[in-house]
Amino acid sequence: MSEIAKIELDGKVYELPVIEGSENEKAIDISKLRELTGYITIDTGYKNTGATKSSITFLDGELGILHYRGYSIEQLAEKASFPEVAHLLIYGELPNQTELNDFESSIKKHTLVHEDMKQFFEAYPAQAHPMGVLSSMISSLATFYPESLDPNRSTEAKNLTVHRLLAKLPTLAAWAYKNSMRHKFMYPRNNYNYCENFLHMMFAMPTEDYHVDPIIVSALNKLLILHADHEQNCSTSTVRIVGSSQANLYSTVSAGISALWGPLHGGANQEVIEMLEQIHNDGGNVDKWVLKAKDKEDPFRLMGFGHRVYKNFDPRANIIKKACDDVLQKLGVNDPLLAIAKKLEKVALEDEYFKSRNLYPNVDFYSGIIYKAIGIPTEMFTVMFALGRLPGWIAQWKEMTENKEPIGRPRQVYIGKTSREYVPLSKR
Numbered sequence: 001m002s003e004i005a006k007i008e009l010d011g012k013v014y015e016l017p018v019i020e021g022s023e024n025e026k027a028i029d030i031s032k033l034r035e036l037t038g039y040i041t042i043d044t045g046y047k048n049t050g051a052t053k054s055s056i057t058f059l060d061g062e063l064g065i066l067h068y069r070g071y072s073i074e075q076l077a078e079k080a081s082f083p084e085v086a087h088l089l090i091y092g093e094l095p096n097q098t099e100l101n102d103f104e105s106s107i108k109k110h111t112l113v114h115e116d117m118k119q120f121f122e123a124y125p126a127q128a129h130p131m132g133v134l135s136s137m138i139s140s141l142a143t144f145y146p147e148s149l150d151p152n153r154s155t156e157a158k159n160l161t162v163h164r165l166l167a168k169l170p171t172l173a174a175w176a177y178k179n180s181m182r183h184k185f186m187y188p189r190n191n192y193n194y195c196e197n198f199l200h201m202m203f204a205m206p207t208e209d210y211h212v213d214p215i216i217v218s219a220l221n222k223l224l225i226l227h228a229d230h231e232q233n234c235s236t237s238t239v240r241i242v243g244s245s246q247a248n249l250y251s252t253v254s255a256g257i258s259a260l261w262g263p264l265h266g267g268a269n270q271e272v273i274e275m276l277e278q279i280h281n282d283g284g285n286v287d288k289w290v291l292k293a294k295d296k297e298d299p300f301r302l303m304g305f306g307h308r309v310y311k312n313f314d315p316r317a318n319i320i321k322k323a324c325d326d327v328l329q330k331l332g333v334n335d336p337l338l339a340i341a342k343k344l345e346k347v348a349l350e351d352e353y354f355k356s357r358n359l360y361p362n363v364d365f366y367s368g369i370i371y372k373a374i375g376i377p378t379e380m381f382t383v384m385f386a387l388g389r390l391p392g393w394i395a396q397w398k399e400m401t402e403n404k405e406p407i408g409r410p411r412q413v414y415i416g417k418t419s420r421e422y423v424p425l426s427k428r
């Protein structure tokens, strides 16, 4: 027999259904609560609110488990390619060879962006943050593909928008970087795979080819997979809520990019490196910075530490830490920031403040060191996160639209002034 939750309000008992997910997660279904009782629930920051039922990503924050469509993140990061994972997230299954070839060649057909878009770049100041440029550019794609505005177009037409987005985001991201240096844009090369092509557009110069190092390609592939989805976080929930108004996919993903930019979310990877550099330049006294992070009067926080859902360890951080050692060793890079990061992690993990609050390194703690080692400039770190998260945003948008979820519209408890008379200006 299915479980029932009982709630007593004003002396009356109401029964609410309990639903259970495929990994035994349980939820009280309150969708009829207001209708039945006149009450709503309140949960600032949505710490206890399930906004949807989803079959894309499962995570267990206590056990440190992360699965995409049932496959463990450890296996995918070790064995899969980023396009395979994108296909898995978006279409629900790992592709066979033919499906993968079709998927990759369809993406390759759309890697160029309209020449007119190049003029937009020129209008940005050279020091413009690439996340601001990227979100505007992605939103602008809707103006070049007006057919994407129709929410009722065919599955085939929707797929075309999805493939265009997967193809053009790397081009626009790399060009945002090139533009920041006022260097010439490098056009996509379709003989390269997804990661190779991105590195080529980032680092090649018109006068010389970029040597695509397989160590760097493999590190990038792993990082993108680790960031590809993370269920209902800030940017993904933004994507679902913007998409629920039937806004086009380009604007929807652009909103996700903006949400990701914040330092408490994807922007943390840039903040981590800046923090490690600050500690390094300050003489490397890790204890001093740990004390600062614990001081409630001091706004400083250990960036790359703590997570809303992981309260034991972030499985992505474990994989990245190992990859970080590996990549630096293979590339022969000796970065003093890695030693500081390791020391910081050790001190914090042994400290009662961090232990009692279950604060552990998250995905962003070591990713920046790898990005730095492979030549990605600090300001581009969050763009790299966006590049990785793109298939997840698309998958979540697709699931939400296919399930015909209603427009997102939370309620509130009003705590402002009650009704009062307008006072003329002369009497105030």
Ligand code: CMC
Residues within 6 Å of the ligand: 230, 233, 263, 264, 265, 266, 268, 293, 294, 300, 301, 302, 303, 304, 305, 306, 307, 308, 309, 357, 359, 362, 363, 364
């Ligand atoms: N350094 C010092 N203290 C911290 C930190 C930190 N990084 N994170 C949390 N705390 C403390 C916080 O002050 C609070 O203490 P108290 O209970 O005494 O008031 C307690 O731990 C709980 O923190 P919270 O802010 O209520 O927790 P939250 O779940 O709302 O926030 C978080 C999660 C990730 C925003 C937060 O841990 C944080 O700001 N971390 C640093 C930023 C960061 O690394 N963000 C990347 C997250 S992973 C990438 C992604 O998916 O976006």
